[in-house]
Amino acid sequence: MKKNLPLSYIELSKKNLIHNIKQFRSLTKKGIKISVALKGNAYGHGQNEIAKILEPYVDYFQINSVEELELLREVTTQKTFLFGYVQKADLHRAIKLGCILSIFTIRQLNELNKIGQKFRVKQEVHIPFDAYLGREGFLLSDLPKLFQEIKKSEYVKVSGIYAHFANIEDTSNFTHAQKQIREYKKALQLTHKFGFKNIETHISATSGSLVYEKGFGIHSIIRLGIGVYGMWPSEYLKSNYKNSKFNLKPVLSWKTKIAQIKILPKGHSIGYGLTYITKKKTKIACIPQGYADGFDRGLSNMGEVLIGGSRCKVLGRVHMNMTAVDVHHLAKVKREDEVVLLGRQGREEITTEELAKKLNTINYEITTRLSSLLPRVII
Secondary structure (H helix, E strand, O other), rough: OOOOOOEEEEEEEEEHHHHHHHHHHHHHOOEEEEEEEEEHHHHOOOOHHHHHHHHHHHHEEOOOOOHHHHHHOOOOOEEEEEOOOOHHHHHHHHHHHEEEEOOOOOHHHHHHHHHHHOOOOOOOEEEEOOOOOOOOOOOOHHHHHHHHHHHHOOOOEEEEEOOOOOOOOOOOOOOHHHHHHHHHHHHHHHHHHOOOOOEEEEOOHHHHHHHOOOOOOOOEEEEEHHHHHHHOOOOHHHOOOOOOOOOOOOOOOEEOOOOOOEEOOOEEEOHHHHHEOOOOOOOEEOOOOOOOOOHHHHOOOOOEEEEEEEEEEEEOOOOOOOHHHHHEOOOOOOOOEEEEEEEEEEEEEEEEHHHOOOOOHHHHHHHOOOOOOOOOEOO
16 A cells, blocks of 8 residues: 655655666776765755665765755765855854865865864865866966965865866867866866875766766766756767667656646636636646746646646646646546656656756756755655
């Protein structure tokens, strides 16, 4: 018998999650360490639920904030990168919780050193290097001064330097990626010149792992994000692996139940703004999920859900916690039948890529915006 399930919930496939991490292990040279990104509530999947499953399979986790770190420490003591900015007031809290910090400025380095001195703790850090990403991190011209300051910082230990690709998933044009690689190599040469030996290096997330690092072991760590969750960084990259043994399986499904079924007469409006008027007698189902739950308002009059293994079109505006769908074609549909907003039901499947295309966004955003209030149920 099935256990009692919540009305609306996110279903996580433990089997698919482990399959995906093993796929990347098989593609990675022996001895290379794997870090998995848990930021953004594990891309909407559920941070601690994912952490508990993946802990035996990874070398590091990576998160974005002290708040995420605090939550993570409830379930694991696994080595963890905190790559987001930590304000001065939270530095001691981060150190106490245990993590490898990223530093954004020399001033922050000095603040960290003073706090370390006060509490007699030598804090481990990785330096973010801006190799033509144009985001956080130090430029090549910044590094000599930074390294001089680090050498004076008795309570800070540099154990790594990293960068991040900007466009490597577009494998039809490798020009910018090559430019980034060359710049990162210059940073590493400078790092060694200043006497920092045997430090960890990493530039590749999922895309870089599939395009640049695969099997070569170029850097000591790879940082996996979207791929672990069974999604591809781009359609172009997915097509490149179409005929290979490497494959990814979606981890997440989003499910709820029908709250009400009714028949509306011809000429009846549906939802706010009167954006849909029935052209004939219409049978609708009210679905208890809306934009507050992560079902984007942009899916109004164009989104679909799965009921009874069949696609049912959204009618009218998506509301905060309710959405109406057309079920005229389902003769046996009834209240509390299962509804799939994301995932597979029977032979039909609604993917993150499909929703992303309709909303002119990326699959990352589709899952990351799922409400953290929705229970995560592991199967």
